[in-house]
Every structure is written in C-alpha cells, then in structure tokens.
Amino acid sequence: MDQIFQEFASNFVPNNYLTISLDAKKNVLKKFRIILEKKKIPKNGWKDDEIEEFINYISSLDSNNFPVTCGIGEREGRIACKLVARRHLNFSHGIGRSGDLLESQPKAAGSSLLSTLTNSLVLDYIKNIAGVKSTASCFIVPVATGMALSLCFLTLRKQKPDAKYILWSRIDQKSAFKTITTSGFIPIIIEQQLDASSELHTNVKEFENQINVLGPDNILCIYSTTSCFAPRNTDNLEKLAMLAKGNEIFHIVNNAYGLQCSKICHIIEEAQKNGRIDLFVQSTDKNFLVPVGGSIIAGFREEQVKNVAKTYVGRASSSQTLDVLLTILSLGESGFKELLAERKNNFIYLNENLKILAESLNETIIKSVNPISIGMTLSSLNINDVTKLGSMLFKRGITGARVISCTDSKTIDNYKFDNWNSHYTSNNPKIPYITAAAALGMKKDEVDVFCSKLKECYLKCKNSLEVA
Structure with a gap:
C-alpha cells in the first residue's frame, strides 16, 4: 500500500x-x-497522536464505521450525538455477545480486538509488573468491584449449588459486604482479632471453627481482603488459602487496590502456591487511574476465569476497556513502574511525617503492617470534635482521610455492625483515630499539605475543647 x-x-x-x-x-x-x-505493554508510552491513530484504525473495523453500510437490525451501533461518538472514539457495539463476555462479535471486529488486546495487556501487567506471576487469565468487566465479586459468587454457585454460606473476614466497607447478600448467600461474619497494640489480624481459628460447624459442603467460599485502611491488615491469605485447599472450598479475594502494592501481590502469589485462590478481583480506577466503573477479574485457572465471563448477562460497555487501553499505551511499562515506585516512596514519606506530627500532638501512630494506609490516634479530642475534624479537613480540600470515632454502628441488610469503620466489634472502649493512604498517583507535596492542614484543624478542635 x-x-x-x-x-x-x-x-x-x-x-x-x-x-x-x-x-x-x-x-x-x-x-x-x-x-x-x-501482547505486551510497550516499554515506553506512546505519543497521543500515535495512540489516536491506532485506536481510530481499530474502531474502523466495526461495521458502524464502514464507508458503506446498510444496517437493518435493532442494534447497528448508531450514535445520534457527535460529542458522544467522539467521547467513545466511535466504538459503539460494546464487547462480548449475549452469554459470554469474551466472545467476538461478527459486526464488531474492532471492538472484539480492543477487548482481547486490552485483556492481554492487563494480564501482562498483573504478571510482570505487579508481580502475581502465576496468573493464568483475566478480563475487564464494566462494573465496579462489588458487582464483579457478586458475579464471581454467582458463577461458583453453578459449581456448588447446595452451598449457602460465605465465610467473610470483616472489613467495614459497605459494598464489600453487600456483594454477599445481593448474590443471595448467607454471610458468616468473622471478626478481626485485636492484639495488644491495637493491630487487627485475621481470626484464622474462627474460620476453622465455622468450617467444622457448618461443614465444607455447605460453604461456597472463603472471602478475604487484601487492600484496606489501617489498622486492619491484609488478611492472612496463605493460611486461608491452605484452609480452602484442605477443605475443597472456593476462595475469592477482594484485591480492590492491591495491584499497586508489590507486597500485597507477593502475598497473593505465595498464597496460591501453598494453598488455593480461585479468583481475585480489583478495581480499574484505583489501579490504572481511570474513571470509576470497571474492574478486573483474574485467576490462576483459565477455565475458572472464563466461566465468570460466561455468567455475565448480555453484552457489555467497552468504555472501561478503552480507558484502560489508552492509559496503558500512554504510560507504557516505564510509566507504570515510575508510578509504583513513587507510591512506595510516598508511603514512607507519609509515615515519617505523620510520626513527627503525632509526637508534636502527643498522639501515636497505630501499629500496623498495612503497606498503603496509616492510622494516627485522636486520643485528646472528644467525640464531637472527632466528627468535626473530618468536616474541617474536607472543607479545606483534604479528601480520602477517614476519621473513625469507634462509636458508630451500621445496619446493612439486617446485619448490625458495631464500631463501624473500625473493622472490629468489641465492648472494650477504643481510641478514635484518623487514617490516610499513600495510593497510586499521590504526589509528595500532597503529604505536606495534608500534615499541615491536619495539624491546623486538630489544634483548633483541641483549643475549642479547652475553652469549653
């Protein structure tokens, strides 16, 4: 040519x-x-015009973008608004076919190529950049993490139709719990163990006890979590994986933002080697810095992953897949590695600065081995001022910090959680605290601003208490 x-x-x-x-x-x-x-992520990111040329060529393979076409069906990929067409780079057919999210479409060779290629690049990322090297397969699903987990549970139900319980290691995140009840299962809530230093760990013995009481045949899966906010730590995946393997119980991992942390990825890899993990699910927005709305379902057996794709009803939006592909091509391997290194360094910097701040305020950093989130006590503030502190920070542009009073309770689908947001229920009084996370994309100067504003707001709250 x-x-x-x-x-x-x-x-x-x-x-x-x-x-x-x-x-x-x-x-x-x-x-x-x-x-x-x-099918590998390019070492260096592409220029925007190169990405656009590549994507335009792929989208031209869809029938709605043919130079000459005569569509007489009910779904022909027509777009009325040019702004919408530009926003989606002329992709309109979606991905998959009714009954299988990974199946190609005869009228949408471009969209099918987009889906398959992006899934291959994400797999390359999980294995060779994030470090879960044994991963056999993965795919992007255009729903957030909670719904993706429900999709996994519903898929496993077909393989174990009589099971009705899910053993869940408590984490105080509403959608993490609702994914069980929405799927029609009975949650067995296993509280975290609180040690002498207020650090939270997986109660492995209670998992063993519940397996003995309920019987392995009646339990669909063990449902564990990696990424979470302090002082909760990553679940003891290795011991839970060994329990799952020994009792022939499925094991699903909520890895919402774990791909950005090499330590968490190593834990997943080792747990799979020594035990059993069937599927692990993560968010696209938290791990690939794209808009909310997608997740990645991954596993160590390709057949198991494909079974989940076959459970998805109907076609799916290609928007989340397109966002991830554009980001991968833009950053390249070197760009992602820079972001991951930056995140790790920012965690160290955040920890150092919060320790200095805590000492100046006569507070303490809560002991934890959480590799992303850090907690600091608010022992000198009363409950009203603890709540006020969160509001003051938000008004000053500090988003994402969690102020935990340890007094709230929450009821979700008729299940009551005491001390909501603390991941733990106990009659023993606990000190309120604040958490902050060094997540992917965070900048070093944001740590400085956060610590400065936290000190300012803390002192205002404390002084108002002293005046009173």
Whole structure:
C-alpha cells in the first residue's frame, strides 16, 4: 500500500522527501504490529497522536464505521450525538455477545480486538509488573468491584449449588459486604482479632471453627481482603488459602487496590502456591487511574476465569476497556513502574511525617503492617470534635482521610455492625483515630499539605475543647 501511495505521490512531491516521511510512518506502524504480535505493554508510552491513530484504525473495523453500510437490525451501533461518538472514539457495539463476555462479535471486529488486546495487556501487567506471576487469565468487566465479586459468587454457585454460606473476614466497607447478600448467600461474619497494640489480624481459628460447624459442603467460599485502611491488615491469605485447599472450598479475594502494592501481590502469589485462590478481583480506577466503573477479574485457572465471563448477562460497555487501553499505551511499562515506585516512596514519606506530627500532638501512630494506609490516634479530642475534624479537613480540600470515632454502628441488610469503620466489634472502649493512604498517583507535596492542614484543624478542635 505504501509503495503504491509513494508511486503516485511522487508526481507531486520529490521522491526522496517522501521516502523520509514514509520511513517515519513505518516506525509507527511497527509499534502497532509489535503490540499485536507480542501482547505486551510497550516499554515506553506512546505519543497521543500515535495512540489516536491506532485506536481510530481499530474502531474502523466495526461495521458502524464502514464507508458503506446498510444496517437493518435493532442494534447497528448508531450514535445520534457527535460529542458522544467522539467521547467513545466511535466504538459503539460494546464487547462480548449475549452469554459470554469474551466472545467476538461478527459486526464488531474492532471492538472484539480492543477487548482481547486490552485483556492481554492487563494480564501482562498483573504478571510482570505487579508481580502475581502465576496468573493464568483475566478480563475487564464494566462494573465496579462489588458487582464483579457478586458475579464471581454467582458463577461458583453453578459449581456448588447446595452451598449457602460465605465465610467473610470483616472489613467495614459497605459494598464489600453487600456483594454477599445481593448474590443471595448467607454471610458468616468473622471478626478481626485485636492484639495488644491495637493491630487487627485475621481470626484464622474462627474460620476453622465455622468450617467444622457448618461443614465444607455447605460453604461456597472463603472471602478475604487484601487492600484496606489501617489498622486492619491484609488478611492472612496463605493460611486461608491452605484452609480452602484442605477443605475443597472456593476462595475469592477482594484485591480492590492491591495491584499497586508489590507486597500485597507477593502475598497473593505465595498464597496460591501453598494453598488455593480461585479468583481475585480489583478495581480499574484505583489501579490504572481511570474513571470509576470497571474492574478486573483474574485467576490462576483459565477455565475458572472464563466461566465468570460466561455468567455475565448480555453484552457489555467497552468504555472501561478503552480507558484502560489508552492509559496503558500512554504510560507504557516505564510509566507504570515510575508510578509504583513513587507510591512506595510516598508511603514512607507519609509515615515519617505523620510520626513527627503525632509526637508534636502527643498522639501515636497505630501499629500496623498495612503497606498503603496509616492510622494516627485522636486520643485528646472528644467525640464531637472527632466528627468535626473530618468536616474541617474536607472543607479545606483534604479528601480520602477517614476519621473513625469507634462509636458508630451500621445496619446493612439486617446485619448490625458495631464500631463501624473500625473493622472490629468489641465492648472494650477504643481510641478514635484518623487514617490516610499513600495510593497510586499521590504526589509528595500532597503529604505536606495534608500534615499541615491536619495539624491546623486538630489544634483548633483541641483549643475549642479547652475553652469549653
């Protein structure tokens, strides 16, 4: 094609000029060929115009973008608003077919290519950048983490139809719990163990006890969590995985934002080697810095992952897949590694600065091995001022910090949780605290601003208490 173009174009432009330009074009096309051939994330990110050219070519393979087309069906990919068409880069058919999210569409070769390629690149990321090397398969599903977990539970129900219980290691996040009840299962809530230093750990013995009481045949799965806010730690995945393997019980891991942490990924990898993990689920927005709305379901057996894709009802939006692909091409392997290294360094910096702040306020950092989140006590504030502190921080642009009073209770689908947001129920009084996370994309100067504003607001709250 380039030779034919060059032959006729040389009638208008000197051939030596054309050769230089077309050689540059060949280098871009080589990038396109390599990514389709290798199914690996490019080492360095692409330029925006290269990404746009690549995506435009892929979308041109969908029937709604053919130069000549005559659609007479009920779903022909027509888009009324040009702004909408531009926003989605002319993709409109979605991905998958009714009954299988991974199946190709005859009218949408481009959308099918988009889906398959992106899933391959995400798998490359999970294995070779995040470090869960044994992962066999994964796919993006256009629902957030909670609904993706429900999809996993419903898939497992087909394989174990008589099981009605899910053993869940408590984490105080509403959707993490509702995914059980929404799927029609009975949650067995296993509280965290609180040690002498107020650190929270998985109550493995209670898992063993519940398996003995309920019987393995009646239990669908063990449902554990990795990423969470302090002082809760990553669940003891290895021991839970060994329990699952020994009792032939499925094991699902909520890995919401765990892909950004090498320590968590190593824990998943080792737990699978020594025990059993069937599926682990993570968010696209938290791990790939894209808009909310997608998640990644991954596993160590390709057949198990494909079974989940076959459970999805109908076609799916390609928006979340497109967002992830664009981000992967933009950042490349080097860009992601820079972000991951930055996050790890920011965690250290946040921990150091919060320790200095805590000492100046006569507070303490709550002991924890959580690799993303850090907690600091608020022992000198009364309950009203603890609540006030959270509001003051938010008004000053500090988002994401959690102020925990340890006095709240919450009822979800008729299940009551005492001391909501603390991950733990107990009649023993506990000190209120605040948590902050060093997550992917955070900048070092945000740590400085947070610590400064926290000190300012804390002192205002404490002084108002002293005046009273």
